[in-house]
Amino acid sequence: MIRALWVFIVIVGATVWYGVQAVAGPLLGLGMARYVELTRGWARAILRASGTPVAAHGVENLLRDEPQVIVSNHVSWYDIFAIASVLPVPFHFVAKKELERIPLFGRAWKTAGHISIDRSNRQRAFESLRQAGEQIRVQRSAVIIFPEGTRSRTGRLQPFKKGAFMLAVESGVPVVPTVVVGSYDIMRPDSWRIHPQTIHVHFGEPIPVAGCDADSAEELMEQVRGVMVGILERVESLPPE
Numbered sequence: 001m002i003r004a005l006w007v008f009i010v011i012v013g014a015t016v017w018y019g020v021q022a023v024a025g026p027l028l029g030l031g032m033a034r035y036v037e038l039t040r041g042w043a044r045a046i047l048r049a050s051g052t053p054v055a056a057h058g059v060e061n062l063l064r065d066e067p068q069v070i071v072s073n074h075v076s077w078y079d080i081f082a083i084a085s086v087l088p089v090p091f092h093f094v095a096k097k098e099l100e101r102i103p104l105f106g107r108a109w110k111t112a113g114h115i116s117i118d119r120s121n122r123q124r125a126f127e128s129l130r131q132a133g134e135q136i137r138v139q140r141s142a143v144i145i146f147p148e149g150t151r152s153r154t155g156r157l158q159p160f161k162k163g164a165f166m167l168a169v170e171s172g173v174p175v176v177p178t179v180v181v182g183s184y185d186i187m188r189p190d191s192w193r194i195h196p197q198t199i200h201v202h203f204g205e206p207i208p209v210a211g212c213d214a215d216s217a218e219e220l221m222e223q224v225r226g227v228m229v230g231i232l233e234r235v236e237s238l239p240p241e
Contacts, residue, residue: 003051004192010049018042019108026111032139035112036090043084051196052078052186056086058203064089067136067173068206071164071224073232074146075155078183082199083144090141094132094164115143117163129163133171142176143167147221155184157232160225165217168209175220177204177227181235202231 018038021028025035047054062068070091072083080093097116100106110116115132118124136143145164152158168175182199204227212220 001193003194003196007046007049007194011046014042014045015105015108018045019104022108022112023104032090032113032141038108039084039091039112039114040087043081046081047078047085047199050078050186050194052082052199054082054085054199054201056201056203058205059086059088061176061203061205062087062089062142063174063176063206065140067140067171068142068176069136069164069168069171069173070142070144070176070178070203071147071228072144072178073152073157073180073228074148074150075152075180076183076187077151078186078199079146079180082180082183082201083178086201087142087144090139092132092135092141092143094129094143094145119149125163126166129167130170133167133173136173137171144178147224151189152184153189157225157229160221162217162221165221165224166214169212169214169217169220172209174206174208175224176206177224177231178202179204179228179231179235181232200235202235204228204231 018041022035022038072079092114094115094117097118099109100116113135115128117128132143147160147164148158149161165175179202180199181202182197185195186197187194207224207227209220
């Protein structure tokens with residue numbers, strides 16, 4: 001529990017340090033690149049405190065200077081920290097609107113350009129996704145979405161929701177299937193104990209959406225899920241480190 005207490009202290013300190021800079025960004029004239037650096041620095045501080053290094057695989061599959069939708073599994077808060085720490089392209093996360101209620105963090109989240117989804121209102125949720133599509137096209141950046149909608153409590157891949165794939169189809173940008181492995185055992189659901197170990201982030205080959213329309217979004221969703229299942233099966237079959 002001592003490590004968990006230390007991590008909590010670092011989370012608060014890092015959120016204040018990086019959050020204040022983000023909130024002050026408009027006054028300081030910060031550009032997108034600086035906001036990405038702040039998000040990355042915040043994530044890396046928490047990972048260091050947790051004793052959890054991150055190894056990235058398939059980074060060459062990411063598109064440089066091109067918009068893309070990064071679709072990832074979600075088993076732990078550490079998925080967010082891990083992806084943010086190793087992603088070498090400009091990025092924004094898409095997450096539930098409730099995060100905006102967290103003092104300072106919520107304000108910094110919005111100022112840095114991350115995108116909130118109101119899951120209680122379908123129309124507003126789709127409007128937020130359309131806004132995200134316009135944002136990544138203009139900024140030629142990546143948007144990170146967890147299509148399961150919430151963290152898996154078993155560590156296994158859950159059914160997907162279509163929002164991420166509708167976004168990709170309507171925006172005309174490719175989907176990068178991404179799998180995070182190792183984060184689930186660091187801090188299990190309903191536990192505050194932290195068990196340090198290496199997190200592995202696997203970026204798959206981008207899947208183009210040319211020729212897709214709204215009617216084929218579900219087919220795209222199943223294709224991406226199949227790729228992610230394949231990566232998980234391959235990784236889980238490897239001998240332990």
